[in-house]
Amino acid sequence: MSDAELAAAATARFREAFGAEPDGVWAAPGRVNLIGEHVDYAGGLSLPIALMHSTAVAVRARTDDRLRLRSHLGAWDGAVDEVAPGEPSGWPAYLAGVVWAMRRAGLCDSRFGADVAVVSAVPVGAGLSSSAALECALAIAVADLVGAPTDEAGRGALAAACVGAENEIALAPTGGMDQAIALCGKEGHALLVDSGDGTVAPVPLDLAASGLAVLVIDTRAPHRLVDGRYAERRRSVEEAAASLGVTTLRRATDADLVRLEDSVPRRRARHVVTEIERVRETLRLLASGDICDIGPLLTASHVSLRDDFEVSCPELDNAVDSALAAGAHGARMTGGGFGGSAIALVDDRDVDRVAMEVLSNARTRGLVAPAFLRLGTGGVAARRLVPVM
Structure with a gap:
């Protein structure tokens, strides 16, 4: 509107x-x-x-x-x-x-x-x-x-x-x-x-000048942040920082993570530490004009959110996997997770084709049909x- x-x-x-x-x-x-x-x-x-x-x-x-x-x-x-x-x-x-x-x-x-x-x-x-x-x-x-x-x-x-x-x-x-x-x-x-x-x-971020678009995939899987799972993730991050003796995990490094004995806090902290570094690398690539090259970083972010932070779901994984199979430069869940939306960095001319692939695979797997938004400027x-x- x-x-x-x-x-x-x-x-x-x-x-x-x-x-x-x-x-x-x-x-x-x-x-x-x-x-x-x-x-x-x-x-x-x-x-x-x-x-x-x-x-x-x-x-x-x-x-x-x-x-x-x-x-x-x-x-x-x-x-x-x-x-x-x-x-x-x-x-x-x-x-x-x-x-x-x-x-x-x-x-x-x-x-x-x-x-x-x-x-x-x-x-x-x-x-x-x-x-x-x-x-x-x-x-x-x-x-x-x-x-x-x-x-x-x-x-x-x-x-x-x-x-x-x-x-x-x-x-x-x-x-x-x-x-x-x-x-x-x-x-x-x-x-x-x-x-x-x-x-x-x-x-x-001039996507159009690079012939690119961000396809937003609303999986229509319910997304709620007040059911306790989001709070549990935040609490685990804060506890990991306390265990390492730092005010926030922003101050932690990969080397620090080995000091976390429990595997769950270690994985949660690993996501945070590596995700912050992915943002820094994304900034470097955007500054040099290499927008396409951020694709693998987006995908690595999703893998980390799925495996280390465990906030993905079948609908989000389908959206990401289907978009990548259809030729997206990179894709990831976006937002708090446990449902909600994913994004895919795609060539502008391929937006409709990628969306149709995501939709087709969702139907094949018995998932709710997603909806789509196109983000340009x-x-x-x-x-x-x-x-x-």
Whole structure:
């Protein structure tokens, strides 16, 4: 959906829900992660790309502590003062948590509330960060409405509030990569997210000039980060760092890994250490213009996620294996895993053929038929859409 279409749809939903006009409409993109998976909470490096697909929120400010939230998934009404870990649950947690976290950080008044209507073009449950898109769209809306800074430093503060909402209210123990790309993405670029020092930097990624595209494969296998498995992986990484006497695995080396006696923590840590190095090598290749040459690094990332981190599944493995067999330069799962999406770096002319091969093999293996997105230039960061008249 274009920005104009998103604005019109969100405005229409707001009018239907509340019988009035919103103060405005804001949007934030979903993302795919090119490489650097499960390392953001270990102080690592990631290279996400903003999608062209965004989530929009039509918002009207209130001054009575109340939130009224509406989307195609349902409705929630409540007081911000009553927001707490796990309350509310489900999609409203990501919105209510943002206002709660922004209040805590002093980014909005203690009585701020809002009426919010949501429309989204980001597939839900596909591992494409629909939750961060939702959070960041509302965060930029609240910031605009109350006059909070939205420059680079201001967006960093908003990203931190969104991470707080996701970790402490929605109880999803994610890192900060998704919020960083949603708030700081740039068209035609990936974003280098350094979770060690919190900095971000755009990295040129002109796929079209190289005759390439990223095929996003939504396996439609349910992707959930609050069922305990994601938290277990994060906990194992933190325990491995503690065993090695380092603050994060960003500071560990291959030589350090032999000191981990238990095989499971060793494998988890090996993924993190090698994945961070793969990101560094990807950056070197992109700087030299050798985009095709990053393909083997993407594939090695998937193997590590599958074997050492154990977050893949049959649907993701089918997507990766089928894309590679069809001639993709490289392929990997993207996102938290246990379902969700994979990406394949392919020649632009081969996108449809590779997609058909993935689809055919999924059907042959009795898997759910996947859906596909084509990523060319990438999307833009959280923004105000066409003003409501």
